[in-house]
Amino acid sequence: xxxxxxxxxxxxxxxxxxxxxxxxxxxxxxxxxxxxxxxxxxxxxxxxxxxxxxxxxxxxxxxxxxxxxxxxxxxxxxxxxxxxxxxxxxxxxxxxxxxxxxxxxxxxxxxxxxxxxxxxxxxxxxxxxxxxxxxxxxxxxxxxxxxxxxxxxxxxxxxxxxxxxxxxxxxxxxxxxxxxxxxxxxxxxxxxxxxxxxxxxxxxxxxxxxxxxxxxxxxxxxxxxxxxxxxxxxxx
Amino acid sequence: xxxxxxxxxxxxxxxxxxxxxxxxxxxxxxxxxxxxxxxxxxxxxxxxxxxxxxxxxxxxxxxxxxxxxxxxxxxxxxxxxxxxxxxxxxxxxxxxxxxxxxxxxxxxxxxxxxxxxxxxxxxxxxxxxxxxxxxxxxxxxxxxxxxxxxxxxxxxxxxxxxxxxxxxxxxxxxxxxxxxxxxxxxxxxxxxxxxxxxxxxxxxxxxxxxxxxxxxxxxxxxxxxxxxxxxxxxxxxxxxxxxxxxxxxxxxxxxxxxxxxxxxxxxxxxxxxxxxxxxxxxxxxxxxxxxxxxxxxxxxxxxxxxxxxxxxxxxxxxxxxxxxxxxxxxxxxxxxxxxxxxxxxxxxxxxxxxxxxxxxxxxxxxxxxxxxxxxxxxxxxxxxxxxxxxxxxxxxxxxxxxxxxxxxxxxxxxxxxxxxxxxxxxxxxx
Numbered sequence: 001x002x003x004x005x006x007x008x009x010x011x012x013x014x015x016x017x018x019x020x021x022x023x024x025x026x027x028x029x030x031x032x033x034x035x036x037x038x039x040x041x042x043x044x045x046x047x048x049x050x051x052x053x054x055x056x057x058x059x060x061x062x063x064x065x066x067x068x069x070x071x072x073x074x075x076x077x078x079x080x081x082x083x084x085x086x087x088x089x090x091x092x093x094x095x096x097x098x099x100x101x102x103x104x105x106x107x108x109x110x111x112x113x114x115x116x117x118x119x120x121x122x123x124x125x126x127x128x129x130x131x132x133x134x135x136x137x138x139x140x141x142x143x144x145x146x147x148x149x150x151x152x153x154x155x156x157x158x159x160x161x162x163x164x165x166x167x168x169x170x171x172x173x174x175x176x177x178x179x180x181x182x183x184x185x186x187x188x189x190x191x192x193x194x195x196x197x198x199x200x201x202x203x204x205x206x207x208x209x210x211x212x213x214x215x216x217x218x219x220x221x222x223x224x225x226x227x228x229x230x231x232x233x234x235x236x
Numbered sequence: 237x238x239x240x241x242x243x244x245x246x247x248x249x250x251x252x253x254x255x256x257x258x259x260x261x262x263x264x265x266x267x268x269x270x271x272x273x274x275x276x277x278x279x280x281x282x283x284x285x286x287x288x289x290x291x292x293x294x295x296x297x298x299x300x301x302x303x304x305x306x307x308x309x310x311x312x313x314x315x316x317x318x319x320x321x322x323x324x325x326x327x328x329x330x331x332x333x334x335x336x337x338x339x340x341x342x343x344x345x346x347x348x349x350x351x352x353x354x355x356x357x358x359x360x361x362x363x364x365x366x367x368x369x370x371x372x373x374x375x376x377x378x379x380x381x382x383x384x385x386x387x388x389x390x391x392x393x394x395x396x397x398x399x400x401x402x403x404x405x406x407x408x409x410x411x412x413x414x415x416x417x418x419x420x421x422x423x424x425x426x427x428x429x430x431x432x433x434x435x436x437x438x439x440x441x442x443x444x445x446x447x448x449x450x451x452x453x454x455x456x457x458x459x460x461x462x463x464x465x466x467x468x469x470x471x472x473x474x475x476x477x478x479x480x481x482x483x484x485x486x487x488x489x490x491x492x493x494x495x496x497x498x499x500x501x502x503x504x505x506x507x508x509x510x511x512x513x514x515x516x517x518x519x520x521x522x523x524x525x526x527x528x529x530x531x532x533x534x535x536x537x538x539x540x541x542x543x544x545x546x547x548x549x550x551x552x553x554x555x556x557x558x559x560x561x562x563x564x565x566x567x568x569x570x571x572x573x574x575x576x577x578x579x580x581x582x583x584x585x586x587x588x589x590x591x592x593x594x595x596x597x598x599x600x601x602x603x604x605x606x607x608x609x610x611x612x613x614x615x616x617x618x619x620x621x622x623x624x625x626x627x628x629x630x631x632x633x634x635x636x637x638x639x640x641x642x643x644x645x646x647x648x649x650x651x652x653x654x655x656x657x658x659x660x661x662x663x664x665x666x
Contacts, residue, residue, distance in 0.1 A: 055660050058569070060568075060569055060659050060660050061660055080573070081573065083571075084571040084572065084573050085571060086571070087569065087570065087571035088570055088571025088572075089571070091571075093566075093569055093570065095566075095663065097562075097663075099562055099563070099565075099566045099663070101563065103252060104248075112566075112567070112570065113570045113571070115237055115241050115245070116237050116567060116570050116571055116572045116576075117237075117571070118237055118238045118241070121241075
C-alpha cells in the first residue's frame with residue numbers, strides 16, 4: 001500500500017466542462033495543499049465547484065489544466081490498476097447519499113471495498129465486525145441496510161470508508177441528511193478518527209459549524225478559492 | 237475482485253429483481269427446451285435407424301445396380317440397342333429394367349480394389365409353415381452381407397454356414413404357433429417354392445433368430461447364403477438357359493483398406509460404366525439426410541427463439557445497469573476496475589443463460605421420457621426398441637454451452653455500458 005507523506009496537493013488546477021459556447025468553468029486556477037493528518041473543510045454554496053474539487057483530489061476525475069499530486073507524486077503517473085489500487089486502499093468515501101445496497105446486510109455493505117480488493121471471505125467478515133464495532137453498529141451487522149435509521153446508515157457508510165484503513169477520508173456533506181443530534185454523533189466519529197488515527201479528513205460542506213471543527217477551511221466561490229484560513233480552530 | 241466473488245455477487249444481484257429475471261430465464265428456457273427436444277428426437281431416430289440396420293460390421297460392400305437413368309426416361313432420347321445388355325420386363329410402371337449378367341460381374345470384378353462380386357439372388361417363396369401351423373404368405377430377403385439385424389431373440393444368420401438358416405420377423409412368431417420369440421429359436425420351418433415348371437416343393441430351414449418389428453426390413457424372413465442359393469436353384473429349375481443368370485443387384489466386396497477418396501473414384505468409375513454403386517452407409521445416409529434436414533429446420537426455430545430471448549437478456553440487463561448506476565459509480569470510486577464491472581454484468585448474463593438452459597434441458601428430459609413412455613405404449617407400440625427422444629450427454633452439454641455463449645454475447649452490450657460509466661456522473665445520477 002502506498003504510504004502518503006504530504007497528503008494531497010492541487011497545483012493551479014482548472015476544470016472545464018463542455019466545449020465552445022457551452023463551455024463551463026467549474027474550477028479556475030485553484031491551488032491547495034493538505035498535510036498528512038490535517039482536517040480540511042471545503043466550504044461553498046451549491047454549484048460553487050467544491051464537489052468538483054473533491055472529485056479531482058480523490059482522483060475520480062482529471063483536471064483540464066494543472067496537476068494533482070498524491071504523496072508528492074504527480075497523479076498523471078497513476079492510471080488503470082495502480083490508480084484503482086490507490087483509491088481502494090488509501091481512500092475512504094463518505095457521501096451525503098449513503099449508496100448502501102438496501103437489500104443486502106449491513107455487513108455485506110461494509111465489506112464491499114475488501115471484496116473489490118480481493119480479500120478472502122473470512123478475513124472480510126472479521127474486519128467487517130471490527131470496523132462495525134468501532135462505529136457501534138456491530139449488533140446490526142446482520143440487519144438489512146434498509147432497516148437502519150439515517151444516523152445508523154451514515155455510521156455504516158463510515159465503517160465502509162474505514163474498512164481498508166485509509167489514509168484519507170473524503171466526506172461529501174456527511175451530515176447533510178441527518179438531524180443535528182445524529183449529525184453531531186457522526187461528526188464526532190469522523191474527528192475522532194482524525195485525531196486518534198491520524199487519518200486525513202477532507203470534508204465538503206456548506207455547514208459553517210461543521211467547517212469550524214476542521215483545522216483548515218477553504219472557501220470556494222464560483223470556482224475560485226476565496227479565502228483559506230488555517231488553524232482557525234487552534235486560534236479559538 | 238476475485239472471480240468467485242464476481243459470480244457470487246452476480247448471482248445475488250440476479251435475484252434482486254426476481255420477477256424480471258425469472259421472465260428472462262423463461263424466454264431462454266423456451267429456446268433451450270425446443271433445442272433439446274429437437275436434438276433429442278434427432279438422435280433418438282438416427283439411433284433407432286442404426287440399431288435397425290445393425291452396426292454395419294463389414295463396411296466394404298458395394299451394392300451395384302444398373303444406372304436407373306439409362307432407360308425409359310421420357311425426356312431423354314432413346315438409347316441405342318446394345319446386344320450386351322439384357323432387359324427384364326416388369327419394372328415399375330411398365331418400365332423395363334436392365335438386368336445384370338455374368339459379363340457385368342466380370343467387368344466389375346476387373347476394377348482394382350474389388351475383391352469379390354456375387355449376385356444378390358431374388359427368391360419368390362409361396363408360403364411359410366411350421367410343424368403345427370397353417371401356411372402363410374412370405375417374402376424372402378437374402379441376408380445383406382455386412383449388416384446385422386435388430387433382433388428380439390437368437391442370432392444373425394451365418395453366410396458361411398452350409399446349413400439352411402433363416403431369421404423370422406417377430407410378427408410371424410405367434411402365427412406360426414410359437415409361444416414366444418425365444419421358443420422359435422432352433423425350430424424348423426418349411427418354405428414352399430415353385431420352380432419354372434410349376435412344380436411346388438417344400439424346403440426346410442432352421443430359425444436362428446427373431447427380428448424386431450421395425451420400419452426397415454420389410455417384414456419378410458431373412459435367409460442365409462446357403463438357403464438363398466438353394467431356393468434360387470429350385471426356383472430357376474427348368475428355365476431356358478438364356479434367361480438364367482440375370483440379376484437385379486450385385487454385391488461387390490472391395491478392399492477395406494481403400495481410402496474414402498479411392499472409394500469415391502471406384503464408385504465414379506463404376507458409374508461411368510453404367511452402374512450405380514452404393515455402400516450400405518450411402519443408402520442409410522440418404523434416409524438420415526432427410527431426417528436430419530427436418531431436425532435442422534426445427535433447430536432453426538429453436539435458435540430463432542433463443543435469438544428473441546437474447547434480446548430479453550439485453551433488455552433486462554440494460555434496466556439493471558440503469559437501476560444500479562449509483563452502485564456502479566460507488567464501486568468504481570472504491571477502485572473497482574472497468575474490466576471487473578464488465579465481468580460482473582457479463583456473469584449475470586451467463587447465469588441467466590445457465591439457469592434458462594438447465595431448466596430447459598431438465599424439462600425437455602422429463603417431457604421426452606414421458607412422451608417416450610406414452611408413445612411406446614400407444615401408436616408406436618408396433619416398433620419396439622424405438623426411443624423417439626434420446627439425450628446424449630455430450631449434445632446436452634453442447635446445447636447448454638451454446639446458450640451460455642449466446643447469453644454472454646447478449647450481455648456484452650449492457651456490460652460495456654456499465655463498464656464505461658463515469659463514477660462522478662454515476663454517483664450524481666438520480
